[in-house]
Amino acid sequence: MTLFGLEESVIVGLARGVHPGGDESERDAPADVFARAAWTGIAEPGDGVAGLLVGSLGASVALTAVLETWTPERLAVTVRESGVAGEELESELEQGLQRWRPRLSSAEVIHSLQQAARVSARLLLPSDPLWPASLDDLGLHAPIALWWRGDPAAFHALPHAVALVGARAATGYGEHVAMEAAAGLVDRGFAIVSGAAYGIDGMAHRAALASEGITLAFLAGGVDRHYPTGHDALISRIAEVGAVVSELPCGAAPTKWRFLQRNRLIAAAGAATVVVEAGWRSGSLNTAGHAAALGRPLGAVPGPVTSPASAGCHRLIREFDAVCVTTAAEMAELAGEGVWALDRIEAEGAAGGTDSRTSEEIRVLDALSRRSPRPVPDIARRAGMSTAAVLGALGALDLDGVVSERETGWVSIGRGT
Amino acid sequence: MTLFGLEESVIVGLARGVHPGGDESERDAPADVFARAAWTGIAEPGDGVAGLLVGSLGASVALTAVLETWTPERLAVTVRESGVAGEELESELEQGLQRWRPRLSSAEVIHSLQQAARVSARLLLPSDPLWPASLDDLGLHAPIALWWRGDPAAFHALPHAVALVGARAATGYGEHVAMEAAAGLVDRGFAIVSGAAYGIDGMAHRAALASEGITLAFLAGGVDRHYPTGHDALISRIAEVGAVVSELPCGAAPTKWRFLQRNRLIAAAGAATVVVEAGWRSGSLNTAGHAAALGRPLGAVPGPVTSPASAGCHRLIREFDAVCVTTAAEMAELAGEGVWALDRIEAEGAAGGTDSRTSEEIRVLDALSRRSPRPVPDIARRAGMSTAAVLGALGALDLDGVVSERETGWVSIGRGT
Numbered sequence: 001m002t003l004f005g006l007e008e009s010v011i012v013g014l015a016r017g018v019h020p021g022g023d024e025s026e027r028d029a030p031a032d033v034f035a036r037a038a039w040t041g042i043a044e045p046g047d048g049v050a051g052l053l054v055g056s057l058g059a060s061v062a063l064t065a066v067l068e069t070w071t072p073e074r075l076a077v078t079v080r081e082s083g084v085a086g087e088e089l090e091s092e093l094e095q096g097l098q099r100w101r102p103r104l105s106s107a108e109v110i111h112s113l114q115q116a117a118r119v120s121a122r123l124l125l126p127s128d129p130l131w132p133a134s135l136d137d138l139g140l141h142a143p144i145a146l147w148w149r150g151d152p153a154a155f156h157a158l159p160h161a162v163a164l165v166g167a168r169a170a171t172g173y174g175e176h177v178a179m180e181a182a183a184g185l186v187d188r189g190f191a192i193v194s195g196a197a198y199g200i201d202g203m204a205h206r207a208a209l210a211s212e213g214i215t216l217a218f219l220a221g222g223v224d225r226h227y228p229t230g231h232d233a234l235i236s237r238i239a240e241v242g243a244v245v246s247e248l249p250c251g252a253a254p255t256k257w258r259f260l261q262r263n264r265l266i267a268a269a270g271a272a273t274v275v276v277e278a279g280w281r282s283g284s285l286n287t288a289g290h291a292a293a294l295g296r297p298l299g300a301v302p303g304p305v306t307s308p309a310s311a312g313c314h315r316l317i318r319e320f321d322a323v324c325v326t327t328a329a330e331m332a333e334l335a336g337e338g339v340w341a342l343d344r345i346e347a348e349g350a351a352g353g354t355d356s357r358t359s360e361e362i363r364v365l366d367a368l369s370r371r372s373p374r375p376v377p378d379i380a381r382r383a384g385m386s387t388a389a390v391l392g393a394l395g396a397l398d399l400d401g402v403v404s405e406r407e408t409g410w411v412s413i414g415r416g417t
Numbered sequence: 418m419t420l421f422g423l424e425e426s427v428i429v430g431l432a433r434g435v436h437p438g439g440d441e442s443e444r445d446a447p448a449d450v451f452a453r454a455a456w457t458g459i460a461e462p463g464d465g466v467a468g469l470l471v472g473s474l475g476a477s478v479a480l481t482a483v484l485e486t487w488t489p490e491r492l493a494v495t496v497r498e499s500g501v502a503g504e505e506l507e508s509e510l511e512q513g514l515q516r517w518r519p520r521l522s523s524a525e526v527i528h529s530l531q532q533a534a535r536v537s538a539r540l541l542l543p544s545d546p547l548w549p550a551s552l553d554d555l556g557l558h559a560p561i562a563l564w565w566r567g568d569p570a571a572f573h574a575l576p577h578a579v580a581l582v583g584a585r586a587a588t589g590y591g592e593h594v595a596m597e598a599a600a601g602l603v604d605r606g607f608a609i610v611s612g613a614a615y616g617i618d619g620m621a622h623r624a625a626l627a628s629e630g631i632t633l634a635f636l637a638g639g640v641d642r643h644y645p646t647g648h649d650a651l652i653s654r655i656a657e658v659g660a661v662v663s664e665l666p667c668g669a670a671p672t673k674w675r676f677l678q679r680n681r682l683i684a685a686a687g688a689a690t691v692v693v694e695a696g697w698r699s700g701s702l703n704t705a706g707h708a709a710a711l712g713r714p715l716g717a718v719p720g721p722v723t724s725p726a727s728a729g730c731h732r733l734i735r736e737f738d739a740v741c742v743t744t745a746a747e748m749a750e751l752a753g754e755g756v757w758a759l760d761r762i763e764a765e766g767a768a769g770g771t772d773s774r775t776s777e778e779i780r781v782l783d784a785l786s787r788r789s790p791r792p793v794p795d796i797a798r799r800a801g802m803s804t805a806a807v808l809g810a811l812g813a814l815d816l817d818g819v820v821s822e823r824e825t826g827w828v829s830i831g832r833g834t
Contacts, residue, residue, distance in 0.1 A: 176723065177723070302721075305594060305718055317719070323735065324735045326735075
């Protein structure tokens with residue numbers, strides 16, 4: 001067993017560091033643990049082709065195939081042999097290989113595993129009893145593995161968890177409602193899931209902690225990077241008594257794309273999602289869109305119609321059939337019954353905050369700097385995209401005047417980064 | 418042609434006073450005008466048996482039948498001959514006769530007609546081109562006639578009117594929203610219908626007047642009685658440039674029952690009903706229930722969940738599928754499209770403010786005084802009910818401890834009247 005040319009003993013050591021085996025977890029072969037850990041750094045969150053490949057071949061065979069530069073045709077044949085059908089399979093795998101290969105680096109994998117061991121971050125695999133079964137509803141877009149710090153009990157609470165999300169720019173009203181909601185839900189035996197952001201997220205976590213409840217924070221970067229930095233102490237506290245979770249390896253930076261993908265985990269993890277306060281184009285409408293697309297109960301808290309900070313909540317109630325929830329009791333009812341399902345919503349429609357950019361454009365913008373010009377292969381590696389896709393996105397962004405080519409590569413312009 | 422033993426010339430004179438004929442209205446025979454005017458004082462608003470009788474026999478034949486003390490059997494035969502079926506017809510007519518006969522008084526009819534002529538109140542009949550066709554959706558419970566003061570143009574505006582209703586105990590927030598809504602709707606060419614009460618109603622009328630829009634006030638008593646008295650100047654102003662409307666004759670006092678029945682007219686008259694601010698048990702939920710039962714678009718304005726004054730609006734959105742409306746534009750959309758219909762609502766469920774009392778108990782309580790004991794026949798006449806029904810209601814109310822029998826009759830106790 002070798003991967004990246006590493007000896008078996010090295011792989012076992014690294015895997016044990018982040019996935020310490022009791023009897024239960026010994027069944028996960030160290031090579032599989034190591035390979036899934038590597039995949040969390042190679043594929044961007046929500047990469048359905050990576051999910052397909054890992055699901056059909058197993059993580060280590062899939063990784064070997066990428067490492068050994070199999071042709072897309074050979075890879076497609078092997079995937080088809082495992083029973084998967086798909087007309088576009090060759091072309092999807094070819095694009096996948098172009099996304100993943102620029103990121104293949106044993107040094108980075110080893111570094112992130114060592115960093116994980118250093119901060120006591122652990123790796124959770126889908127085969128683990130702790131794995132949140134609710135995430136499997138994401139299908140091919142489910143995480144390949146989760147990194148986490150905290151108390152394992154937090155995962156057991158997820159089937160009775162409510163996701164409380166909302167605007168970073170919350171008002172006093174919104175923060176008050178978030179606090180009352182979190183405390184009231186904890187009193188009723190629910191855990192609180194959120195994203196550790198400023199505003200509503202932070203207040204929901206804090207109130208859950210103050211009520212001695214269980215709370216989980218899903219981060220858009222590595223669990224060793226406490227973002228936002230102003231919530232360093234809060235996230236540390238959640239990692240002590242609850243859980244801090246990410247599908248990205250240690251060291252990974254949060255990007256706009258990763259925030260949007262992280263939102264799907266928040267929506268999928270809990271039994272219901274409640275948007276406490278959100279402006280007309282708040283990013284939390286994206287979380288709401290994921291919840292609706294998954295058929296999860298979705299609630300929104302109304303507020304004064306004179307407050308722009310509640311306009312997104314009213315929009316969810318008006319346009320997306322979100323249930324109007326005004327008390328913790330009504331939120332508990334929403335989560336407890338879970339009979340509500342929404343078919344007609346299109347996740348696209350609720351994907352506020354992404355403006356009119358395509359996914360690839362967002363990811364390329366994330367990978368650019370305003371100061372340091374970056375060559376296309378570097379951008380491709382950072383964005384987890386093929387060079388062809390990067391060039392296409394750069395062309396569109398160039399027309400919009402938000403990127404510019406310098407002698408040594410591309411920079412972003414006109415953004416407030 | 419005689420009614421109440423009055424000469425034809427007297428009847429023609431009285432009818433012309435309140436229903437001045439142009440060519441259009443000359444087709445209404447004076448006896449029919451007079452009889453419908455009399456019926457507005459004999460039957461309580463919403464009396465479906467009176468509606469059936471007047472609809473099938475015509476107002477003057479129906480009145481003659483009551484005056485000449487036809488037996489219920491004879492009346493039922495005549496009604497059946499006009500094509501109406503109904504198993505309970507005899508018993509319903511018998512109870513109707515018992516309700517109406519205590520109120521037959523030529524002196525009262527003449528007095529209310531003279532008072533109407535004095536204050537320039539006019540009578541509007543269903544055959545009149547001005548008659549609001551929307552009220553016909555009330556079926557047998559439609560008004561037999563309407564009394565009104567104001568500008569005939571106001572009635573032409575009703576197909577493009579929005580009813581803005583809400584709590585008397587409105588907050589500054591609710592009044593602000595009512596003002597913005599009324600002004601914005603007027604700007605979009607809508608008329609404003611409301612009930613002239615304190616709080617939301619008054620603010621909606623005032624803002625419509627300030628925007629030089631058309632506004633109509635539906636009253637629970639006679640159009641000569643400006644209730645509440647604190648809105649005397651406002652109602653006078655509405656009667657100058659808009660219209661003040663009631664289905665009760667001049668001199669009639671507003672009662673709780675009449676407020677509830679008046680609400681059905683507000684809900685039926687406009688193209689949509691919007692509840693601006695309402696507590697959990699606000700009487701405006703009753704108006705909303707009527708709108709829903711009629712299939713009229715129903716909107717509710719959300720507010721802070723921390724404000725009890727908005728709890729009724731949130732309840733309408735949560736439980737009765739009211740559309741969440743936050744701007745005048747959204748209210749206009751609600752009224753303009755009118756595609757929304759609600760079947761599952763039960764008017765009963767939304768009939769807040771009636772507590773657990775039956776209709777008859779409410780009407781008997783309305784007819785009682787806290788100070789002056791009233792004998793049962795007097796109560797029956799005031800309530801427009803049969804003595805048997807009054808005795809039944811008094812029995813139930815007595816058990817609840819809210820009425821008490823004195824030597825000379827019954828009084829109400831423990832109410833804040």
